[in-house]
Amino acid sequence: MVNNWWNFIQFRLFPPTCILCHRPGTGELDLCAGCRAELPRPGPACRRCAEPLASDAGWVCGRCQRRPPAFDRTLTLFRYAAPVDRLILDLKHHRRLANARLLGRLLHMAAADWPACDLLVPVPLHPRRQWRRGFNQSLEIARFAGSALGVPIDTRRCRRVRRTAAQAELSAAARRDNMRGAFTVTGDWTGQHVAIIDDVMTTGATAGELARALKARGAAEVQVWVCARAGIPG
Ligand SMILES: [Zn+2]
Ligand SMILES: [Zn+2]
Numbered sequence: 001m002v003n004n005w006w007n008f009i010q011f012r013l014f015p016p017t018c019i020l021c022h023r024p025g026t027g028e029l030d031l032c033a034g035c036r037a038e039l040p041r042p043g044p045a046c047r048r049c050a051e052p053l054a055s056d057a058g059w060v061c062g063r064c065q066r067r068p069p070a071f072d073r074t075l076t077l078f079r080y081a082a083p084v085d086r087l088i089l090d091l092k093h094h095r096r097l098a099n100a101r102l103l104g105r106l107l108h109m110a111a112a113d114w115p116a117c118d119l120l121v122p123v124p125l126h127p128r129r130q131w132r133r134g135f136n137q138s139l140e141i142a143r144f145a146g147s148a149l150g151v152p153i154d155t156r157r158c159r160r161v162r163r164t165a166a167q168a169e170l171s172a173a174a175r176r177d178n179m180r181g182a183f184t185v186t187g188d189w190t191g192q193h194v195a196i197i198d199d200v201m202t203t204g205a206t207a208g209e210l211a212r213a214l215k216a217r218g219a220a221e222v223q224v225w226v227c228a229r230a231g232i233p234g
Contacts, residue, residue, distance in 0.1 A: 019102055020083055030102045040081040042229060049204045050074040050229045063172070069204050070211035071196065071222045075114060077106050080200055080230035088199050088227060092137045100137065103227045104144025107197070110225075111149065117195040117223060120146045120153045121214070123206060124160040124183065141227065142197040151195075157187040158210065167205065175205035182206075183213045190218035201226040 016025030018032040026033050044056030048064040048071075078084040091099040122138035130136055139155060146153045161184045167175050194214055196207050201224065211222040 014098070019087065019096075019098055029105055030098055040079040040084060042076050042079055045076070045229070047073055050076040050201065050226070052079075052229075052231070069208040070215055071204070071207055071224045074201065074204070074207075074224045074226065074229075075107070075110055075195075076201065076226050076229040077103070077110055078228045080228040084228050088137075091140070092133070092199065095135065097140055100140035101144050103199075104141045104146075105148055107141065107145040107225050107227070108148035111145070111195070114223065115193065115221070117151060117193040117221075119192060119194050120149075120151055120225075121158050121194055121196050121210070122153065122155065123196060123198045123210060124155070124158050126160045126163045128163065137199050138197050141199065145197065145225070157185060157189075158213070159184050159186075167202070172203040172205065175203050176208070179205045179209040181209075183210050185210075185213040185217045188218060189214055191220045192218070193221045193223075194219050195223045195225050198224065198226045200228050200230055202230045 016028055016030050017023070018025050018035055019030045020035040021032060023032045025031055026036070029036070042050065042052070044053045045051060046053055046061035046064055047058055048060050049069055051061040051063065053059055053061060087099045087103065090096040091103075120142045122136060122142040125133070125136045139153070142153050160182055162182045164178050164182050167178060170178060196210055198207060201207060204224070207224040211224070214222050
């Protein structure tokens with residue numbers, strides 16, 4: 001009921017308008033049908049980590065076969081390419097919360113065919129970075145996905161306890177080392193089915209480390225839901 005009223009108020013105040021071309025949106029989305037058709041959809045991909053593959057046979061990529069990540073599967077909306085990259089950067093650096101609303105709703109729609117989860121866990125920022133940015137973009141995306149799905153968000157029991165070096169120039173192995181011990185998870189997660197929410201995934205090192213910490217606390221299954229999948233460098 002609260003949700004219905006909240007939605008009602010939102011739509012009266014901010015009727016859906018295409019974020020990309022400013023024409024009226026379709027349904028509840030801030031996106032028109034024309035712009036939606038042009039977005040960079042992911043092609044065949046590893047069902048574990050969403051790494052692009054040559055063909056779609058439900059395969060797992062070589063990297064996941066050699067070294068399976070702690071998460072069980074990855075749902076990705078888009079490739080990290082124009083104009084999705086701009087949507088994410090504008091959310092992160094210019095606080096365009098309408099972009100979080102769009103991405104969160106698209107995640108909710110995409111997750112409809114996926115195994116249900118009990119909790120959403122947005123990837124936490126280090127408190128200092130969050131203080132500087134003023135918000136956590138993954139939490140903003142998770143809010144919209146969670147309210148549409150009716151799944152609660154846990155922000156209290158997962159913390160980023162270590163500041164990590166920028167990952168952009170690092171190889172996959174160096175990223176894993178860089179992330180080790182970055183998160184602390186508290187409480188009992190026994191039997192919980194969790195979805196980690198992040199804006200962009202590159203090697204999966206961040207989600208992998210958070211998933212490892214969640215499973216160490218008893219989580220039964222950890223999915224990762226990301227708005228965009230970037231190519232692995234090198
Ligand atoms: Zn449009
Ligand atoms: Zn993989």
